[in-house]
Amino acid sequence: MRISDPSRYRRTFLKSLGATAAWLTLGRLGHAAEPTPDGTPATLRQAAGPGLLVGAGVMSRQLDDPQLGPLVAREFNCLTAENEMKPLSVQPEKGRFDYGPADRIVEFVEKHEMKLVGHNLCWHQQSPPWMYQDDAGNPLPREQALVNLRAHIDTVVGHFKGKVIGWDVVNEAISDKGGEYLRDTPARRALGDDYIAKAFEFARAVDPDAQLYYNDYSNENPDKRQKTLRLIRELKDKGVRIDAVGLQCHFQTKYPDAPRILNEAVAAYAAEGVKVMLTELDVDVLPRATGGAEVGTRERTGSNPYKDRLPADVARIQAGYYANVIRVVRQHPGVVTRVTFWGTHDGTSWLNDWPVRGRTNHALLWDRDLKPKPAYGAVLKGLTVSLEPNRRP
Numbered sequence: 001m002r003i004s005d006p007s008r009y010r011r012t013f014l015k016s017l018g019a020t021a022a023w024l025t026l027g028r029l030g031h032a033a034e035p036t037p038d039g040t041p042a043t044l045r046q047a048a049g050p051g052l053l054v055g056a057g058v059m060s061r062q063l064d065d066p067q068l069g070p071l072v073a074r075e076f077n078c079l080t081a082e083n084e085m086k087p088l089s090v091q092p093e094k095g096r097f098d099y100g101p102a103d104r105i106v107e108f109v110e111k112h113e114m115k116l117v118g119h120n121l122c123w124h125q126q127s128p129p130w131m132y133q134d135d136a137g138n139p140l141p142r143e144q145a146l147v148n149l150r151a152h153i154d155t156v157v158g159h160f161k162g163k164v165i166g167w168d169v170v171n172e173a174i175s176d177k178g179g180e181y182l183r184d185t186p187a188r189r190a191l192g193d194d195y196i197a198k199a200f201e202f203a204r205a206v207d208p209d210a211q212l213y214y215n216d217y218s219n220e221n222p223d224k225r226q227k228t229l230r231l232i233r234e235l236k237d238k239g240v241r242i243d244a245v246g247l248q249c250h251f252q253t254k255y256p257d258a259p260r261i262l263n264e265a266v267a268a269y270a271a272e273g274v275k276v277m278l279t280e281l282d283v284d285v286l287p288r289a290t291g292g293a294e295v296g297t298r299e300r301t302g303s304n305p306y307k308d309r310l311p312a313d314v315a316r317i318q319a320g321y322y323a324n325v326i327r328v329v330r331q332h333p334g335v336v337t338r339v340t341f342w343g344t345h346d347g348t349s350w351l352n353d354w355p356v357r358g359r360t361n362h363a364l365l366w367d368r369d370l371k372p373k374p375a376y377g378a379v380l381k382g383l384t385v386s387l388e389p390n391r392r393p
């Protein structure tokens with residue numbers, strides 16, 4: 001999106017500053033924020049407006065925090081369970097389902113008139129081994145693995161039917177290796193390549209009203225994008241409906257070109273007829289050798305340069321990065337229908353423990369004292385500016 005009218009840009013920018021100031025005034029209190037007196041949005045959910053959900057990945061215990069819970073209710077209109085709806089969480093033992101923490105999230109979203117996204121039904125991480133493997137670690141016979149997958153999806157999708165708007169049905173199934181299409185996973189070894197289609201079919205049968213998504217990291221990049229487009233086409237050719245592709249968007253400040261690549265990717269996915277959701281957005285400021293977001297990959301050591309505080313210049317760079325991402329979101333109205341941040345304040349980010357354990361990362365919109373960072377202001381402004389109807393691309 002280009003700013004073609006400088007005076008309008010100045011007006012909008014000043015309004016956005018007003019919105020940020022309003023938020024600062026509200027501080028850490030949990031009030032339901034009203035728009036500022038001149039009508040500009042005071043929170044992310046107000047700024048997002050109709051047609052775009054703005055969400056966060058959360059753990060249920062965070063919602064009971066007297067400061068963080070109200071912030072989540074005020075700022076977001078959509079939640080994703082960061083961990084508590086994953087296969088291992090909801091079915092830790094065969095046939096024993098545990099919905100306690102996930103149901104707490106359901107209760108919270110209902111109370112605060114938010115939406116909930118189910119994450120996830122099939123993933124090579126955080127899934128109970130027995131689902132696809134025998135005791136010796138060998139793949140189960142296809143029929144047996146199909147029974148397990150179907151039983152899991154029937155029960156879990158059935159439990160959350162009417163409570164979630166959609167599911168990340170399959171997570172991270174595409175290979176990171178050039179020249180290799182699908183990732184080698186326990187589910188694929190047992191079931192074959194059509195395990196993805198089967199998972200979608202099973203979920204659709206249980207909850208025909210839920211949106212069904214394929215979710216992955218680095219799938220804005222050309223190689224993984226091509227493979228994802230292939231997957232979408234193959235699903236459609238089989239008559240399997242897929243509603244959206246989830247782009248996790250675990251970005252790093254050291255790759256400033258990613259928003260431009262994201263913009264191309266959104267256009268390519270839109271041309272394929274699916275919606276796009278930014279499902280796990282964060283912007284890592286720490287050095288690391290590992291790209292992507294494969295949780296199984298670790299680095300044993302790494303420097304921890306910002307353990308006391310995030311320097312102002314780095315915070316500014318990060319804010320500019322977030323602004324560029326939100327600009328892409330607003331360039332595709334009706335296509336990008338959700339942006340979800342993978343956590344709330346910096347202390348909640350998985351990046352404090354990945355790929356190096358125990359570092360102090362600053363990947364999100366609020367600092368550890370729940371003060372909004374420059375990144376927050378940039379996101380609020382990016383969402384707000386683009387609400388002006390004439391500025392819609």
Ligand code: G3I
Nearest residue numbers: 082083086125126171217248280293294295342349350354
């Ligand atoms: O709950 C146990 C706790 O009982 C135990 O004491 C503690 C000891 O390490 O571990 C706790 O479990 C951790 C869990 O998060 C809950 O905090 C796991 O070790 C840890 O591996 C797990 O990490 C999560 C990771 O997925 C693996 O499931 C991260 O929080 C979560 O942010 C991350 O999210 C993934 C998305 O689902 C998919 N895309 C990539 C993204 C980032 O890896």
